[in-house]
Amino acid sequence: MNGPPVALSSASVYPEPVAAAFELAAELGYDGVELMVWADRPSQDVAAVERLSRTYGVPVLAVHAPCLVVTQRVWGADPVVRLRRSVQAASILGARTVVLHPPFRWQRQYASLFADEVAAADADSGVAVAVENMFPVVRGRVRTVPYEPGFDPTEVGHEHYTLDLSHTAAAGQDALALLDRMGDGLAHVHLADGSGGPRDEHLPPGRGGQPCAEVCARLVERGFAGVVVLEVSTRRCRTRYERATMLAESLLFARLHLQPTADGAPVVV
Numbered sequence: 001m002n003g004p005p006v007a008l009s010s011a012s013v014y015p016e017p018v019a020a021a022f023e024l025a026a027e028l029g030y031d032g033v034e035l036m037v038w039a040d041r042p043s044q045d046v047a048a049v050e051r052l053s054r055t056y057g058v059p060v061l062a063v064h065a066p067c068l069v070v071t072q073r074v075w076g077a078d079p080v081v082r083l084r085r086s087v088q089a090a091s092i093l094g095a096r097t098v099v100l101h102p103p104f105r106w107q108r109q110y111a112s113l114f115a116d117e118v119a120a121a122d123a124d125s126g127v128a129v130a131v132e133n134m135f136p137v138v139r140g141r142v143r144t145v146p147y148e149p150g151f152d153p154t155e156v157g158h159e160h161y162t163l164d165l166s167h168t169a170a171a172g173q174d175a176l177a178l179l180d181r182m183g184d185g186l187a188h189v190h191l192a193d194g195s196g197g198p199r200d201e202h203l204p205p206g207r208g209g210q211p212c213a214e215v216c217a218r219l220v221e222r223g224f225a226g227v228v229v230l231e232v233s234t235r236r237c238r239t240r241y242e243r244a245t246m247l248a249e250s251l252l253f254a255r256l257h258l259q260p261t262a263d264g265a266p267v268v269v
Helices: 018-028 046-056 079-093 108-125 165-171 175-185 212-222 240-258
Strands: 006-009 032-036 060-064 097-100 128-132 137-139 142-144 160-164 186-191 227-230
Touching (some): 006 018, 006 060, 018 032, 018 046, 032 227, 079 097, 128 186, 165 175
Parallel strands (some): 060 097, 097 128, 128 160, 186 227
8 A cells, every 4th residue: 555645846946947846756756746836937838847747757746826925927916817827737737736825915805805716716626726824924023924814724714725844833833733623624735844943944854843754644544645745945955966865865754654554554663
């Protein structure tokens, strides 16, 4: 019995382009790629992504909508259009999930439509639109929440969720408790780590203080049917070899802790 599929986020190869994600995923043995749609032009071109998928024999298992501050003009200025285009891209690429952040507080009209838009996309597309947990922003001694109505999507209630462990670290949340609150709605996981400070670090799993192994074990116990994505920061790697080594280490951690034993129980190390 195999564990859930493990994919590589294309954000994990930054500052290399999206093509590097497909190349490294194939080389290292990942099951697929999560496409981060952002300023890298090929990431915005569904046909180009299809070609990369065919060339490297690596499927796109999820699409991360362009909802970062730095991607507010990708696919136009209207966030509803960006959401719909992300779902359309996922449908074309055969991806099962779209990852979406809650609206920013300054996106008042979008915030008023968000829950209905997510529900409609979930119901009509066959793609799970999985809203991701976020975190407060700290500047100096001031802690602010830039999301409406907040950074924890379970406080609103959506059909599907993405659990991000770097974000639980930055938010000071109990990752296992959040996983339990997400319940059967948990559709997608960003496996990463954090030291517990206010920064979103995306460390390789096992290098911070998050219960990454325990989360993996909980997923195995539940028979989790979604995708586990390694979304780790390699931006400080000076060479492709360094980047590949870090991503190989992250994949090994995921495989080890997501592999059930013959009786279906999680591996305990």
